[in-house]
Amino acid sequence: MTSAAEAGAHVDQPAATGNPHGGSTPSREAKRRRGLAGLADAWGVLALPVAFYLLLVIVVPLAIIFARSFTDPTLGIQNYRDFFSNSIYTDVLVNTFVTAFTVTLVTLAIGYPYAYLMVIAPAFWRKVLLVVVLVPFWTSLLVRSFALVLLLRDTGVVNETLQTWGLTEAPITLVRNFTGVLIGMVQVMLPFMVLPLYAAMSGVDRRLLQAAEGMGARPAFAFWRIFVPLTGAGVAAGSLLVFIQSLGFYITPALLGGPKDVMLGELIVQQVSTILNWGFAAALAAVLLVTTMLLLAIASRFVDVGKMFWKDAR
Structure with missing residues (x-):
């Protein structure tokens, strides 16, 4: 008949996971997710020059155009008034x-x-x-x-x-x-x-x-x-x-x-x-x-x- 101590020792033993040290082995899904996360980080770094280029040639010129439409030749919405009134x-x-x-x-x-x-x-x-x-x-x-x-x-x-x-x-x-x-x-x-x-x-x-x-x-x-x-x-x-x-x-x-x-x-x-x-x-x-x-x-x-x-x- 198995004693309580033996039963407790049996319960505390690590489950068989294929790891000789008794630790849990990461599943394939976890490895895949870590790999995708690392790949995403790498692509994020590579995308920085592209993002900077788009900011420089698209966002900044558009901001300048919008600003100039309100400031040239005078500050205000006169340019838009001239457009919609004609x-x-x-x-x-x-x-x-x-x-x-x-x-x-x-x-x-x-x-x-x-x-x-x-x-x-x-x-x-x-x-x-x-x-x-x-x-x-x-x-x-x-x-x-x-x-x-x-x-x-x-x-x-x-x-x-x-x-x-x-x-x-x-x-x-x-x-x-x-x-x-x-x-x-x-x-x-x-x-x-x-x-x-x-x-x-x-x-x-x-x-x-x-x-x-x-x-x-x-x-x-x-x-x-x-x-x-x-x-x-x-x-x-x-x-x-x-x-x-x-x-x-x-x-x-x-x-x-x-x-x-x-x-x-x-x-x-x-x-x-x-x-x-x-x-x-x-x-x-x-x-x-x-x-x-x-x-x-x-x-x-x-x-x-x-x-x-x-x-x-x-």
């Missing part, structure tokens, strides 16, 4: 957002089928389509805009071809108007729409469409009810990229647009380079930035902006 300037602001929104819609209408074609095309043709959409990244924006002026003017290749084929009797005005601005901005922004769409479409399991069709759904119905909703994150990401970047366009509207198609970026350049009104130009930039951030804040109430760009956003 209908010409507010019309330019409205035209900027209308143009950016229209460019986003047209780019989405062109980019979505193009990205889908890249997904279903064979490997060779997929590479060809990818190279075609990446061409704008390899050429100068100024060169492309001048090339469009030569192509779209009244005596350009497009009008000459249309008249030669008998499709038109007189040249169609394609430059110095909203049409020219739209064409120019769409061809610049197309890669920023196609690439997020292609990334989202590539992650969709096409067997879902086959399963829906096997259950009696028509191909078009399966596409719209299954494939399109699953690519919503790509649509949102591409649309956001195109819209935000379109707000700051200057070269393309200046070369292809007319007096009624002035955008805020062009107006800011005029205030800086021609009139030398730095305070008012700073106010214009501040208005554009604040308005854009407000729109993003409103959009974030309906769409998870984080999940547009990375899957693990919380």
Whole structure:
């Protein structure tokens, strides 16, 4: 019969953990967490130069712009009063957002089928389509805009071809108007729409469409009810990229647009380079930035902006 002392000694013995010294061995999960913590600390140190660079080239200039909009030429909000009291300037602001929104819609209408074609095309043709959409990244924006002026003017290749084929009797005005601005901005922004769409479409399991069709759904119905909703994150990401970047366009509207198609970026350049009104130009930039951030804040109430760009956003 075991005595109480023996039972107590038996209870006090360390459990068998595989450690010859009787200590507890850290679990794999604890080791993994410590390793991740150390890796996070290392990445934090490496990120300091990047954070300092962003602070230097983004945060500080923005702070200077905001400060100058209230101090140049006099202390106060006179620059903002001048902006909102003049209908010409507010019309330019409205035209900027209308143009950016229209460019986003047209780019989405062109980019979505193009990205889908890249997904279903064979490997060779997929590479060809990818190279075609990446061409704008390899050429100068100024060169492309001048090339469009030569192509779209009244005596350009497009009008000459249309008249030669008998499709038109007189040249169609394609430059110095909203049409020219739209064409120019769409061809610049197309890669920023196609690439997020292609990334989202590539992650969709096409067997879902086959399963829906096997259950009696028509191909078009399966596409719209299954494939399109699953690519919503790509649509949102591409649309956001195109819209935000379109707000700051200057070269393309200046070369292809007319007096009624002035955008805020062009107006800011005029205030800086021609009139030398730095305070008012700073106010214009501040208005554009604040308005854009407000729109993003409103959009974030309906769409998870984080999940547009990375899957693990919380």
